[in-house]
Amino acid sequence: MYSSRNEQLIKPMFDRYTQETGQAIRFVTDDAGPLIERLAAEGKNSPADILLTVDAGQLWQAAERGLLQPIESEIIKTNIPAHLRDPQSRWFGLSVRARTIVYSTERVDPQDLSGYEDLADERWRGRLCLRTSKSVYNQSLVAMMIAAHGEERTEEIVRGWVANLATEPFANDTRLMEAIVAGQCDVGIVNSYYFGRLVRDKPDLPIKLFWATLAGEGVHVNVSGAGVTAAAPRAEAARKFLEWLTEAEAQAMFAGANLEYPANPNVAPDPLVAAWGTFQPSPLNVAQAGELQAAAVRLMDRAGFR
Amino acid sequence: MWLELHEVVRRFGTRAAVNGLSFQLERGAIGCLLGPSGCGKTTALRCIAGFEPIDDGVIRAQGVVLAKRGESIAPEKRHIGMVFQDLALFPHLNVHDNVAFGLAHVSRDERRRRVEELLTVVGLADRCFHYPHQLSGGEQQRVALARALAPKPDIVLLDEPFSSLDSELRERLGLEVRQVLKRFGATALLVTHDQREAFAVADVVGVMRDGRLEQWATPYELYHQPATRFVADFIGEGVFLPGDIVGPSAVQTELGVLHMNGGARWRPGQRVDLLLRPDDVIHDDASPLTAEVCARTFRGADFLYTLRLPSGTQLLSLVPSHHDHAIGERIGIRIEPDHVVAFERKSS
Amino acid sequence: MAVVAAELAPPRSSRAADLRSFLLLAVLCLPALVPLAVVLSAVLTPEVEVWSHLLQYVLPEVIANTIVLVVGVSLGAAVLGTLLAWVTSACEFPGRRFFEWALLLPLAMPAYVLAFIAIGYLDYAGPLQSWLREVFGSSRWVPPIRSTGGVIAVLTLSLYPYVYLLARAAFLSQGRRAQEAARSLGMSAARAWWRVVLPMARPWIVAGAALVAMETLADFGAVSVFNYDTLTTTMYRAWFGMFSVNAALELAAVLLVFVLIVFAFERRARAGLRFATTRDLSQQAPRIRLRGARATLATCFAAVVFGLGFFFPVLQLVLWVVERAAMDLDARYFEFVMHSVVLATSAALIISAASLLVAYLERHHGTLMVKLLVRIATSGYAIPGTVLAIGIVVPIIGVNNTLQSWLSAWLGPSAPALLLQGTLITVLLAYFARFLAVGFNPVESGLNRITAAIDEAAVSLGAAGFQLVRRVHVPLLRTSLMTAAILVFVDVMKEMPITLIARPFGWDTLAVRVFEMTSEGEWERAALPALAIVLVGLIPAALLTPRGEHVA
Numbered sequence A: 001m002y003s004s005r006n007e008q009l010i011k012p013m014f015d016r017y018t019q020e021t022g023q024a025i026r027f028v029t030d031d032a033g034p035l036i037e038r039l040a041a042e043g044k045n046s047p048a049d050i051l052l053t054v055d056a057g058q059l060w061q062a063a064e065r066g067l068l069q070p071i072e073s074e075i076i077k078t079n080i081p082a083h084l085r086d087p088q089s090r091w092f093g094l095s096v097r098a099r100t101i102v103y104s105t106e107r108v109d110p111q112d113l114s115g116y117e118d119l120a121d122e123r124w125r126g127r128l129c130l131r132t133s134k135s136v137y138n139q140s141l142v143a144m145m146i147a148a149h150g151e152e153r154t155e156e157i158v159r160g161w162v163a164n165l166a167t168e169p170f171a172n173d174t175r176l177m178e179a180i181v182a183g184q185c186d187v188g189i190v191n192s193y194y195f196g197r198l199v200r201d202k203p204d205l206p207i208k209l210f211w212a213t214l215a216g217e218g219v220h221v222n223v224s225g226a227g228v229t230a231a232a233p234r235a236e237a238a239r240k241f242l243e244w245l246t247e248a249e250a251q252a253m254f255a256g257a258n259l260e261y262p263a264n265p266n267v268a269p270d271p272l273v274a275a276w277g278t279f280q281p282s283p284l285n286v287a288q289a290g291e292l293q294a295a296a297v298r299l300m301d302r303a304g305f306r
Numbered sequence B: 001m002w003l004e005l006h007e008v009v010r011r012f013g014t015r016a017a018v019n020g021l022s023f024q025l026e027r028g029a030i031g032c033l034l035g036p037s038g039c040g041k042t043t044a045l046r047c048i049a050g051f052e053p054i055d056d057g058v059i060r061a062q063g064v065v066l067a068k069r070g071e072s073i074a075p076e077k078r079h080i081g082m083v084f085q086d087l088a089l090f091p092h093l094n095v096h097d098n099v100a101f102g103l104a105h106v107s108r109d110e111r112r113r114r115v116e117e118l119l120t121v122v123g124l125a126d127r128c129f130h131y132p133h134q135l136s137g138g139e140q141q142r143v144a145l146a147r148a149l150a151p152k153p154d155i156v157l158l159d160e161p162f163s164s165l166d167s168e169l170r171e172r173l174g175l176e177v178r179q180v181l182k183r184f185g186a187t188a189l190l191v192t193h194d195q196r197e198a199f200a201v202a203d204v205v206g207v208m209r210d211g212r213l214e215q216w217a218t219p220y221e222l223y224h225q226p227a228t229r230f231v232a233d234f235i236g237e238g239v240f241l242p243g244d245i246v247g248p249s250a251v252q253t254e255l256g257v258l259h260m261n262g263g264a265r266w267r268p269g270q271r272v273d274l275l276l277r278p279d280d281v282i283h284d285d286a287s288p289l290t291a292e293v294c295a296r297t298f299r300g301a302d303f304l305y306t307l308r309l310p311s312g313t314q315l316l317s318l319v320p321s322h323h324d325h326a327i328g329e330r331i332g333i334r335i336e337p338d339h340v341v342a343f344e345r346k347s348s
Numbered sequence C: 001m002a003v004v005a006a007e008l009a010p011p012r013s014s015r016a017a018d019l020r021s022f023l024l025l026a027v028l029c030l031p032a033l034v035p036l037a038v039v040l041s042a043v044l045t046p047e048v049e050v051w052s053h054l055l056q057y058v059l060p061e062v063i064a065n066t067i068v069l070v071v072g073v074s075l076g077a078a079v080l081g082t083l084l085a086w087v088t089s090a091c092e093f094p095g096r097r098f099f100e101w102a103l104l105l106p107l108a109m110p111a112y113v114l115a116f117i118a119i120g121y122l123d124y125a126g127p128l129q130s131w132l133r134e135v136f137g138s139s140r141w142v143p144p145i146r147s148t149g150g151v152i153a154v155l156t157l158s159l160y161p162y163v164y165l166l167a168r169a170a171f172l173s174q175g176r177r178a179q180e181a182a183r184s185l186g187m188s189a190a191r192a193w194w195r196v197v198l199p200m201a202r203p204w205i206v207a208g209a210a211l212v213a214m215e216t217l218a219d220f221g222a223v224s225v226f227n228y229d230t231l232t233t234t235m236y237r238a239w240f241g242m243f244s245v246n247a248a249l250e251l252a253a254v255l256l257v258f259v260l261i262v263f264a265f266e267r268r269a270r271a272g273l274r275f276a277t278t279r280d281l282s283q284q285a286p287r288i289r290l291r292g293a294r295a296t297l298a299t300c301f302a303a304v305v306f307g308l309g310f311f312f313p314v315l316q317l318v319l320w321v322v323e324r325a326a327m328d329l330d331a332r333y334f335e336f337v338m339h340s341v342v343l344a345t346s347a348a349l350i351i352s353a354a355s356l357l358v359a360y361l362e363r364h365h366g367t368l369m370v371k372l373l374v375r376i377a378t379s380g381y382a383i384p385g386t387v388l389a390i391g392i393v394v395p396i397i398g399v400n401n402t403l404q405s406w407l408s409a410w411l412g413p414s415a416p417a418l419l420l421q422g423t424l425i426t427v428l429l430a431y432f433a434r435f436l437a438v439g440f441n442p443v444e445s446g447l448n449r450i451t452a453a454i455d456e457a458a459v460s461l462g463a464a465g466f467q468l469v470r471r472v473h474v475p476l477l478r479t480s481l482m483t484a485a486i487l488v489f490v491d492v493m494k495e496m497p498i499t500l501i502a503r504p505f506g507w508d509t510l511a512v513r514v515f516e517m518t519s520e521g522e523w524e525r526a527a528l529p530a531l532a533i534v535l536v537g538l539i540p541a542a543l544l545t546p547r548g549e550h551v552a
Helices: A006-020 A032-045 A054-066 A074-079 A136-149 A149-164 A173-182 A192-201 A235-245 A248-257 A287-291 A293-303 B041-049 B095-101 B106-120 B135-149 B169-182 B195-201 B219-224 B229-234 C015-044 C048-090 C097-103 C113-124 C127-135 C149-184 C189-218 C221-226 C231-240 C245-273 C292-328 C331-364 C368-377 C385-414 C424-449 C452-462 C466-494 C499-503 C512-519 C524-541
Strands: A050-053 A092-104 A187-191 A205-212 A220-229 B002-011 B015-025 B030-034 B054-060 B064-069 B080-083 B154-160 B187-192 B204-209 B210-218 B240-249 B250-253 B256-259 B270-274 B282-283 B288-296 B302-308 B314-320 B330-335 B341-344
Touching: A006 A235, A032 A054, A032 C231, A032 C385, A032 C499, A050 A054, A050 A092, A050 A235, A050 B219, A054 A220, A054 A287, A054 A293, A074 A235, A092 A136, A092 A173, A092 A192, A092 A235, A092 A248, A092 C189, A136 A149, A136 A187, A136 A220, A136 A287, A136 A293, A136 C113, A149 A293, A149 B195, A173 A187, A173 A192, A173 A205, A173 C127, A187 A192, A192 A205, A192 B302, A192 B314, A220 A235, A235 A248, A235 B219, A248 B270, A248 C221, A293 B341, A293 C048, A293 C331, B002 B041, B002 B195, B015 B041, B015 B054, B015 B204, B030 B041, B030 B195, B041 B080, B041 B154, B064 B106, B080 B135, B080 C452, B095 B106, B095 B135, B106 B135, B106 B169, B135 B154, B135 C524, B169 B195, B204 B219, B204 B229, B204 B240, B210 B219, B210 B229, B240 B314, B240 B341, B250 B270, B288 C221, B302 B330, B302 C127, C015 C245, C015 C331, C015 C368, C015 C385, C015 C424, C048 C097, C048 C189, C048 C231, C048 C245, C048 C292, C097 C292, C113 C127, C113 C149, C113 C221, C113 C512, C113 C524, C149 C189, C149 C221, C149 C292, C189 C231, C221 C231, C245 C385, C292 C524, C331 C368, C331 C424, C331 C466, C385 C424, C385 C499, C424 C466, C424 C499, C452 C466, C466 C512, C466 C524, C499 C512, C512 C524
Parallel strands: B030 B187, B030 B204, B080 B154, B154 B187
Antiparallel strands: A050 A220, A092 A187, A092 A205, A092 A220, B002 B015, B002 B054, B054 B064, B204 B210, B240 B250, B240 B270, B250 B256, B270 B341, B282 B330, B288 B302, B288 B330, B302 B314
C-alpha cells in the first residue's frame, strides 16, 4: 500500500486485519504527490496494490492518470454513499472530515457566522486566521467554491479573506487555533479533526466549531479514501481488504483514530465527534475537488493568498 | 664515470629548460650546478632523479642508461636519494621513522643500526623521537639529509638545500653537509644559485646559463680562470677593463701594459676586456697610479673600495680594513696581474 | 652499492591512464547529471499554460523571496560565523574552551527542527508572548517570528557552523601572525583585524558562506514551516498542487541558475584557498586575553548564540519528550534509529571512498576535462533534495522496467519481479549525488596538503604507487577522511526529502518520522525523533574538534 495518511492512523487497522485474516500488509507513507509520481513511473511493474490518500483531489488525480482500476463491489456500493465515491468506481471515501469555521467563544457571537463566503466581509477585517494556500485542504475548499460560484466570484471572496487576515497564514491548523485562543485573531477555518484533537486534551479552551455553509447548502467535506491500483499484482486481496475497511468495525477504527466521520452512514461516529453536533454536508461530489484543484491553486496565486 | 649526462635536452612547450647539458661526475665527488634562477638547474636535477623525462640526450649512471629520449627508469628504481628545497619531511613520522623510511627492505636490526649511525653523524641522536614540526630549520635539513643517505643511494641530489635557512648558517651547514657526504663516500650533485654554498660544499662546479653549462671546473678554476664572460661576471666580483692586444700576452690598458694568462688565441690589435678582480688591485701608497674612492663597503676583515680612475673607469679593490680611507680620498694602487683573464670586447 | 638493474620504460602518465580516469569520473558524475538531464528535458518541453501563470503571478515574488533569503542568511552566517571563529580562535575569555567546541553543535540540529521550535516558542500563541501578555498586558514589541526576519534568523542560526568551521581554520593557521605583522606596522588591533586578518581569511569565509547559500537554496523543510515562498516550495506546489511535474522541473531550472551563480563564487574562493600556507603549529601565538567588559561581552555573545542555536531548542525538545512522547518509545523506535544509522553509515563509507578516488584522479590526471568533471560530480550538493530524488527514482524505474521486460521476454512468466527502485541503491545514489561535495572538500584539502615534494621524497626512497599511498597518504589523510565520513553521516541523518521519496519499503527513518508528525501539526510528538536525530548527530559533531585544532 502507498499511503499519504500517516502511519499511526492506519497501522492499528492493518494489524487488526492481519490478526483476523492472516493477510500481511506492507506500506510506504509519503505525501500523495510523490506517491502518485512513483506509481506513474512504475507503471506495470508497480508493487503497490492500494493507494490511500487524505484528500479526494489526490484520488481524482491518480484516477485521471490511469493509476487506479475500477472495482465493482456491491459491498462498497452499499456502504459508501454515492457523493463520496468516484462516479467511475475507481476510488471511494473511507472517512469524512469537515473543513469548517472555528471561532473564539470570548469574542465572537455565533449568530454573526454563516457561510465561508461571509468571512470576506469587512467586519472581519484583521480578525481572520487561515492556513496556507499550499495545504491540500484549502485547495480542495477553494476548488469546491469554484464549483459552486464560478471563478470570478470565488476570486473576489478569496481576496476578501486575504484582506481580513490578522497575520501570515499558518503552516497548520493547530497553530491557527492556538492563535485564536491566544487572541491573535477571532475566526478561522480548520479541519474538524484538528479541532477534535485540540479539545480532546484541553476541553476548556474558549474555542468552538461552527458548521458553515458553502453557497448556502452545507459544510465543505472531504474524504480520506482509497482505490486499487491499475497494476495491482494482488488485486483480489486488495479488494477484499478495501471491502473490509468499509465495514462497521474498520470504519469505526479508521474514522475514530483521527476523530473523523465514518463514510459509512450506518456507523456512528466517535462520541467525542458526535458531541460537536450534526451538520448538513455539501451535496457536491468530492471528485470535483480534484478536477478544479489546479484552477484553485492558480486562483489563490492571483488573489495573493499565500 | 659514476654519473654522466650527454647533450640532455628537456623542453616545456617550445622553451628548452635544459638545452644540451653535458658533464661527468666521478665516484665520491660532489658536484654542483650553479646559476641564476631560470637557468634550468632544478629541471636538470629532476631529470636525473627521474621526475622529469628527457627529450633528447642520455643520462647514464655507472654506465647504465637511466634515461634517454622516450624511455626512462622509474624514480623509485634509480637508487638516487634526494634532498628537497622545502625538505618534505613526512609530518606524520618522527625523526627516526623519517630516516628509516627508505629502509623497508632491510632487517629491523640493520635498520635501527643505520638510523642510529646516521643520526649520530648528523648530530641529532637525541632528537630521535621528535616530530618534524618540533625541530628548527637546520635540524630539519639534517634529518632530510640523513633520510636521503640511509638507503645508501648511488647518488645524492640536493635541490637548493639551504635556501630556507639563515645565511650565516648556510656556510657552516654547507661544510657540515660536505663532511657528512665525504664521510659516507657519497657521490652528490647540488643545485644552487648561491656561490658561497657551491664553493663550500662542492668539488666541482658547473655554471649554467639557459640550459647549458658555461664551464665545469673546480671553484678555484672558475674564479681565477673563467672560461666565458658570463662565468667571469657571475662568479665573484670584478670589473672589465678595456684594452688592446699588443703582444703574445700583453695588453695595453690605461693602467699600463698588463700581462695575462694564456695569450695564444689573441692576435695583436684585437680589442679585449680584461677581468680585474678586487684582489688583483692592491693598495700601494708608493704607487704613482692613484684613484679616487667613490664608495666603500665594510666587510669585517676588508674594505671593498670602489675606485675611480681619472679617466672615469671604475675599479674594485679589496683592502685590509685597517686602511680606512674616506670617500673622495685618492689612494695609490698597483695591479698584480697574476690571474688576469681577457675576453673579446663586446661592442656596446 | 646496488647496480641499477631495472628496465627502461616509457614515462609514467600515459594517454590510456588519462582516458581510464576520465571514464571513471564520468560514471561518478552520473548521479548528479541525470537529474539535471531530467530537468533540462522538462525545460525543453514546457507546459505553457502553467508556466505563464507562474511567470505572471508567482515567480517575481518567489524569486525576490529566494534572493532575500539567500543573501540574508549568507551574510548573517558569514558575520556570525566569522566573529565567533575569531573570538574563539584568537582570544581567551571565560568559557572559551567550552564554546569553541559547543558552537559547532548546531550542526547536529536540522533547520526544520529549529524552525518549528522557534515558531512554537516565539509565536503569538507561544509561551513567551503569552507570558508577556500576562505580566505586561501586551507583547506587541516582540518581533513576529513568522516573518522574513524570522526565517532568516532561524536559518542563520542553523547554518553558521559552516562558516565557523572554515573561518576558524583560516584564523588558526594565519590569523595571529598576520595581526602581529600589521600591528608592527602601526595599525591598531581593530584596524589590523579589519584590514589584514579578515582579507586573508576571506577565501575561507566566502567558501563557507557559499556552502550556506547552497544549503539555503535547497532548503525545503524550514521554509515550509515558516510558510515562506521560495523556489523549492513553489516547485513542490506546482508539482502536487497544480499537477504539473513539468512546471516544477522548470522552476528547478530557475533554481539551478541561482545555484550556478553561488557555485561560481564558491569556486573562485576555493581557488584562493589553494595557495594558503599550511599550518605551522610550532608557531602558535599566545591568545589575546580579554578582560572586564570585553570578556563578559565575548562570553555573552557565545552563550547567546549557543543558547539560541542549540541549548534552548534541545531543552524544549526534551521538555516535549518528557511531557508527551514516552508513549512512542518502543521497539519500532529503535528500528527508526537503526534505519537512520545504517543509511548514514553506508553513505558515509561509500562517499568517503569515492571522495578519495576522485581526489586522486584529480591529482594525478588533472587535465582541464578532468577538473571539469570533478566539479560536475560534486555539484549535486546544490540540487534540492526533492529534485534529485525524483530525478534519480524515475530513471531507475525506467531502467528497472526495461530490464524487467527483457527478463520477461527471456524467461517468460517465471521471470522474477525486479524492484530496483525498492532497494537501497536508489536512495544511496541520491545521497551520493547530493553529498559527494561534503566528503570531497575535506579530502581534497587534505590531499593538497601533501605536497608534490613529499610524494617525490617518498618515491625517491623506494615507495611508489600503492606503497606511497599506504605509507604516506593514508596516515596523513586519516583526519580528512574521518572528517569527510563524519560530515556525511550527520548530513544524511538530518536529510529528509530524498529519504522520504527514495527509501525502500518500510525503511522509515527518524527524519521521516519528524516529517510525518510536523505535517500533521503534532509538533510535540515530533520532538522525540527530532531529539534522537540531534543526539545521534551530536556524537560525530563533538568528535570534530578534539583538543588540538584539527579541523576539516
